[in-house]
Amino acid sequence: MRQISFAVALNEALKEEMRRDPVVFVAGEDIGKMGGLFKVTQGLLEEFGAGRVLDTPISEAAIAGLGVGGALVGTRPVIEFQFLDFITIAMDQIINHAAKLRYMTGGMVSVPLVIRAPVCGGIGLGAQHSQSLEAWFVHVPGIKVVMPATPRDAKGLLKSAIRDDNPVLFLEHRRLYAATGEVPSGDHMVPLGTAEVKREGSDVTVVATGRTVSLALAAADRLSEQAIKIEVIDLRTLKPFDMQTISNSVGKTNRVVVVNDGWRTCGYAAEIVASIQSECFYDLDFPVQRVCNKDAPMPAAAALERSLMVSEEQIVAACSAAMSS
């Protein structure tokens, strides 16, 4: 099968959905002529024109309002925040409006809105350009949260997100854009809400999200040298998440490591740990391990940055610890 990059996969998803449905439009900063900071919207302006590819002012609250209002009257906006960190300016529109309007109106309206944003550090941009705030959005009822790990899933999930009738936050790890992988051509869809076992194993379950999936797979390779068999689950959709796939795996392995590269405290991994301890309590032979970014703003200096981020080594160590008893 052809190999394309994560960024190109997203770009294909946008193009295909925009061709399919004339009320899909994209809006954000520098997404038009420039094609977006990470090239995800490249070529859209040329193909679909300025009406459907809107270069906005630097006005994050208005961008979000554009999405909510556009969705309310029947279009399907795909808005972009240049970095997820900037969504902090638009939280009212997203949390108090996009996420609540369907419920608050007793189901009268819906908000088919996709919000795309790059997340995470690792490129030295410092504390205001490195946050992965998925836990916030998972916490608030009314918004689905998606985080693909591979080009294939990136394309299929984005297409599903655009066709979904409710708000979807679509998070793209900055260091994945250049990653390549096999992606079916044509109308390839991945449903929201389903995890995928990316590697089977019987000793330890690693539940991972986004870029940490590849770290987990690498860790699994290393551990296989010691004959430790790791099962790697890629959640893909963080909310609603696929508890069944997790439970099935834990029933087999009895040991779990949860990996997420947001902050640890009150982070996404905490929810997964809490759900596992509640649903799989009697299956567990060892405390569920959390491997997360350390609880600190992201420093600019590369060495410091690295020291705070989830690494393959930490996953290996956590799996080994889980096997120790």
Place this chain on the structure above:
Amino acid sequence: MRQISFAVALNEALKEEMRRDPVVFVAGEDIGKMGGLFKVTQGLLEEFGAGRVLDTPISEAAIAGLGVGGALVGTRPVIEFQFLDFITIAMDQIINHAAKLRYMTGGMVSVPLVIRAPVCGGIGLGAQHSQSLEAWFVHVPGIKVVMPATPRDAKGLLKSAIRDDNPVLFLEHRRLYAATGEVPSGDHMVPLGTAEVKREGSDVTVVATGRTVSLALAAADRLSEQAIKIEVIDLRTLKPFDMQTISNSVGKTNRVVVVNDGWRTCGYAAEIVASIQSECFYDLDFPVQRVCNKDAPMPAAAALERSLMVSEEQIVAACSAAMSS
């Protein structure tokens, strides 16, 4: 000892700290002449004048910036959001600035800022006036989070928050303002970061926050009729939280119920459950139970609202379940 209300206790804390330290000032909407929607700032304008009691425009981002900038030059702002829901407009200032400036500058500056806001539903104001978003702030490194349950703690914790050199989010449950209790007069302080065992017991540990503490105490009363002895821990400070007090208790009871009236998924209780399962795994006889508000925006109708909120009955049921095995 004299009995005063939660609102009066907060008011006393503000007055005393403003008398003690001339660089403490308060700012927010309707806090001056009106004394705040819940009367917490009553009388301050008269005593301290408009320079130190600022009625702001409806500009939440600017209110937060006022706090950050004021703190940076050496004053000690206490800003109020009329409802915590409105902080969504000011998240950039709070998360990207207040919480990060000390770290980002390598410790050069600090931000002695207190952010006060009422939280939670229960008075029919609907989905945009009922949120308890503590989980968001606990997730982000760089901000302390406090949630008192009694007038005594309200006063002592607010005074400590104002004297703290770092940003503190101080959350006041709307339905506690009128609650009365004993409050020492004079310079009564409660240190941040320490939980309090509000009732001792040996069968089940209930870890509670804010208003759910009184629900937990009521539940404990009911359960004592069945000779079930509940230990109730009031966390008081949600971050940094006092894990030692929790562990000590769990070591004794081996059964835990965590109660928080934010949303369940990725909520504050998830962190407590995850921490307990990691620190006290071998002490646990039964899965830690989470009792939280249900995952839905808050509806306006009273009956619906009630059905989503933590209740005494749910705590009783969770404790009974924990005793069942």
Place this chain on the structure above:
Amino acid sequence: MCLIRAFEREIHVLNKDGLVSGTAHLYIGMEAIAVGACAAMADGDFLTSTHRGHGHCIARHLDPARMMAEILGRSDGYCRGKGGSMHITDRSKGVLGADGIVGGGIPIAVGAAYGLRLMNKSSVVFCFFGEGASNQGSFHEALNLAAIQRLSVVFICENNQWALSAPFVATTAGGSVAKRAAAYGIVGEEVDGNDIDAVFAAATRAAGRAREGLGPALIECQSYRWEGHSIFTRQEIRQQEEIDDWKRRDPIERCRRKLIETQMASAEDLALIETEVGAEIARAAEFAKSSPNPDESSALEDIYA
């Protein structure tokens, strides 16, 4: 206008009876704005409303009975009791929703106008907000975006002189919302918001320009709220004199006088209307009171994530 006033008076009564679920912000004194502006709306136009939204809904011909049911938190309300006073919505009548967030509806109006243009509709979006909201960042971002994109939005600032306890001049620099239009290179106009004809004329002009593709306009309507900020926040810090002064400029009385003077209507015609309004409100209250509370199971409906 009479219907709005009678509606709000009834909310007062229902509240005294402890029947209102939560809060309600009454529109009494400002009726000419909603009625004047909405009269300029065409089929297919939309509006965004505010926390003080009953007037806009009634002016858009929403059913007072279902509105009242919503305010009482009943299952026949527009939002099945889940919204309450601050979230009444009827998409089919172009009401995209009242809003509990001051300034929250402004960017949504802009988004709606953008979406409508994308679908090749010539509809106009009427965006109501208070003068207090004009100090929100959302006002600025939304007006700039609407202006630069020449979107069909009529921004209608209801300047009732107070934002909760805050007097206009103490919180709003420059002393004029209408003049802020110049910052965005759009038309700004100040009108007497108690003069229904003036409001209608300004709104009609603005909507007409928008339909010609000339972009948004900002209309500041000077008016006053007669009642306390809300039934939940009744503490009054305004001077009684000021309130009385504005009551003398009653928009309904003024309209009534004009209709009679210009012989558009007789006193009898008007009395008849009052009677009909009274009957409609009585029916509405009856309907609302007898509407059942929503079933608890509905609390978890419309949750998808």
Place this chain on the structure above:
Amino acid sequence: MCLIRAFEREIHVLNKDGLVSGTAHLYIGMEAIAVGACAAMADGDFLTSTHRGHGHCIARHLDPARMMAEILGRSDGYCRGKGGSMHITDRSKGVLGADGIVGGGIPIAVGAAYGLRLMNKSSVVFCFFGEGASNQGSFHEALNLAAIQRLSVVFICENNQWALSAPFVATTAGGSVAKRAAAYGIVGEEVDGNDIDAVFAAATRAAGRAREGLGPALIECQSYRWEGHSIFTRQEIRQQEEIDDWKRRDPIERCRRKLIETQMASAEDLALIETEVGAEIARAAEFAKSSPNPDESSALEDIYA
């Protein structure tokens, strides 16, 4: 000005050598704004800066060596390597911090001015931001609050015509940032940002009025950035002609000519300055390159919650 330019040129070189940690937004072409405005600052005054902040820091006499160390992520940097280019801060010199959030510093400047007044200081806060930032809600909220409170803030908009890939006219309705001042009833002034004397004069006037208690002012300085948006985002979508045109209006060349024409300085004097600047930058680069990387243990310092 020369020091700023030489500094930025050196950053280019260091970046080519792969030494810059993260990104850097170069100030070349805009030097007259920072130097002209900061010359109007008095002891005890403060400034807030932007992502494109090196110029303000140097104009405030920060040490180029420690700045460079910060940009390289080294332990001798102002923020011990934790901030990088976008967060250089030196409170002791009144630099409250560069900022990675467009528009983020504007409300902070207002808060600082409020705090200073509370402490009975007559200090002025100089608030720098790009024309792109003038479309942020924070701009509106902050200017309104500063105006209504008559705070001592000089708002300095650096209009370099582009916000990343967005041309000024395509995103900023009304076509003028300075004119937005009228919305808040404050003085707004547009100056040639490549004319150091004009910037200095306007900033001095504004600061003087502020010190007299007359409140804030907004100065829009027209200028241009010669380089790409950042060393991280180099893709150029501007026309080469436009760039060349602005390069012909070089603020440094212009200042040089004027100094010589008015006999304020001789060509030799200026050459001497250039030489000194060159030496200082060389020293700075040497210092930065030899500064050690921060110790990993420091990554968890300054965490209190």
